[in-house]
Amino acid sequence: KSVSEAIKIFQNTDLPYPKAKKFVTGCQKSCCRHALMKLFDMTYFGEFDLPEIARLIAIRDSKLSKFIEDIKG
Structure with missing residues (x-):
């Protein structure tokens, strides 16, 4: 999802970060953790x-x- 979509999702939820992150990413990976947490x-x-x-x-x-x-080497 785009940054603007992530902002809208975060603005429209009262869930804590870990659960709200799932709505944005759809996964449990930590590759985008820093940007999403900020x-x-x-x-x-x-x-x-x-x-x-x-x-x-x-x-x-x-x-x-x-x-x-x-x-790849």
Whole structure:
């Protein structure tokens, strides 16, 4: 889902983070944990730092790309 969809989901639920995360991702993996947790907190406080979310997503993508390259050799 997109960042805007995640914001809407977090805004429309009173569930704690672990359960709300399942609605956004549909999984239990921790690969997007940092970005989603920040976004969940931002939703709670009502202020969104979208460049920070984009930075965290880019870091995750970079780590994932490096991991895939290491596997391929």
